[in-house]
Amino acid sequence: MRLDRALAHLERYPFHMPGHKRNPDFGLPGAEIDITEIDGYDDLHAPTGVLARLQADLAALYGAGASFLSVNGSTCCILATISALCKPGDEILIARNCHKAVYNACFLNRLQVHYVEAEFDPTTGFYTRVTQAALDEALAAHPEVVAVVVTSPTYEGYISRLHCSVPLVVDAAHGAHLGLAPWLPGRMEGDAVICSYHKTLPALTQTAGVQVYDSSLAPKIKRYMDMYETSSPSYVLMNSVAKMADLVADPAAFETLQAGLLKLYKLPLEHLRLIQADDPTKINISTLHCNIDGNALAHRLRACGIEPEMSDRIHVICMATVGDTAAGFDLLARALREIDCTLEPGDWPVAPLPLPPRHLQSWQVPAGEPLPYQQAVGRIACETVFAYPPGVPMIVPGEEITAAFVQAIQAAKNSGTVLHGTAGGGAERICCCVLTKE
Structure with missing residues (x-):
């Protein structure tokens, strides 16, 4: 039986979690199907029934060998996949325009991070694609790399089609819809492709998944998905994915x-x-x-x-x-x-932000102290600063705070762009330290 049909037949009185007991008097939307892992409704961490079928349907939809469902968004999938592929101290190559979750995974696993940069288009001001030539050059420069992570499609919709000899992880959080209709670009290809169903398909917020195309990686990724994902996955969210998968299977x-x-x-x-x-x-x-x-x-x-x-x-x-x-x-x-009709011609200057010099890996950086940006020039960042959305870091811990970076922060702030810092600095201050030589 399919999950949505099973949830339509909740007939036993619920002497179990959750605490609202599906009681309509509380007026909680979705509560009528909000259950826990009761008899007949499977367990996402050890699926054999309706949830196993749902994940099989998702794998078939994307042509993958295995699909793992997340109710903790693509962030959970990114953390799990990178943890599965790398051990502490390993070298990893990531696109500099990756989401902050990729940087967090590298921090948690104490990885040696190298960058490959997407091309910058001065006619639009957008970072576009990582080229195969740039990837090949970066891998040749860092032959000990054990995995590559790129964002494709980007927030603006640019797609990088790449291949390499080490596991390729594609953060396709904004590409769950690709390949589902003949007029759309084809689905992303990689050893593991991460999609946020909720971003571009009719599923509820927080739903995502890892599509695994290299079957040898599936057991490792499953192990870490079980670690990072909640032990109480929402049946309301999972049901929305089941309905979504059924709907978008028809290109019409x-x-x-x-x-x-x-x-x-x-x-x-x-x-x-x-x-x-x-x-x-x-x-x-x-x-x-x-x-x-x-x-x-x-x-x-x-x-x-x-x-x-x-x-x-x-x-x-x-x-x-x-x-x-x-x-x-x-x-x-x-x-x-x-x-x-109300506008006039004008020009806004655009230029790529030079990659700040890096002195330490993010996990090597001390706590630091918050300072106004102008006073922090020449110091080392101790926090990640990013505009949200999309959550792509402008600077990460271990990189040098340059005058060009401070100018970019000021320009973003003046235009009203919302800035965040992982240590609470954000638009006004940045947590930083002085680089000392031991």
Whole structure:
């Protein structure tokens, strides 16, 4: 029996967890199917029934040898996969634009981190793809690397198609929809591919999974998924994945999305620019050549009844999925036309942020002290600072705080971009230390 059908037949009185007992008097949405691992409803950590079938359905959907479900988001999958592939002290190669969860996994496992950088497009201000040549060069420079981690697609929708002789982990958190309709780019390929179902498919927030294509890695990844994932996985969340997998198995589910995007990208705009990356469902609205920045554009879109995915100094991202309607696309098109008519030409300078010099691995860095950014130049960062979303670090522990980095922080802050620091510094201060020679 499928999970959603099994949950429709909860007929025994619940003298078990959770404490709400499915009592409707509490008014808790979803409580009617919120159960624990009771008889007949399987156990995600040792699945043999409805949850085993769900994971088999997901593996079939993505053409994988195995699929492991996460109700702790892609973060859990990233931590588990990197832990499975590496032991303390190992060398790992990661794309510099990886999500903070990748850096956290490297910190927890005390890995020796090397970087490969995505290409920077000065015409858009976006980091785009990691090239095969750049990956090959980085691996040749670091022959002891035991695994590679890249982000593909990126937040803006750029896709890197890569291969290498060591296990390749693809953080495709924003690519769960790829390959599910013939007009979409093909699914990501790697030894382990991590997808956030909730980001781009009709599943509830926190749902994700690891698709394992190298069967020899499956037992190791399963072991660490059991360690990092909650021992009380939500049946409400898992049920949403079951319904999602059934829905998107039919490519016709994506027809409204395709029609809406085709119409939107033909929109005549004079000042704003729609930048279509490899994944067309990421609608990048560039303000690079007009007299408004991305955060101001996001504010005006909200006034038109639209909440975008993110904004920064040079662009706004709107995400389109199978959940969108023709009316929603029309609302966005109308808002963009109305705003565009009020704008004038302008230019925002863009340049890649130089990679800060690194003096220590993140796990070697002491606690440090918080200082205003200007006073911290020349010191070593003791925390990660990032704009969220998307959660890509601007600096990580062990890297030198440079004047260029401080200027980038100031520009982001002035434009209204939200900055976070893992030690609480964020937009005003950074936790740092003086590098001492022993």
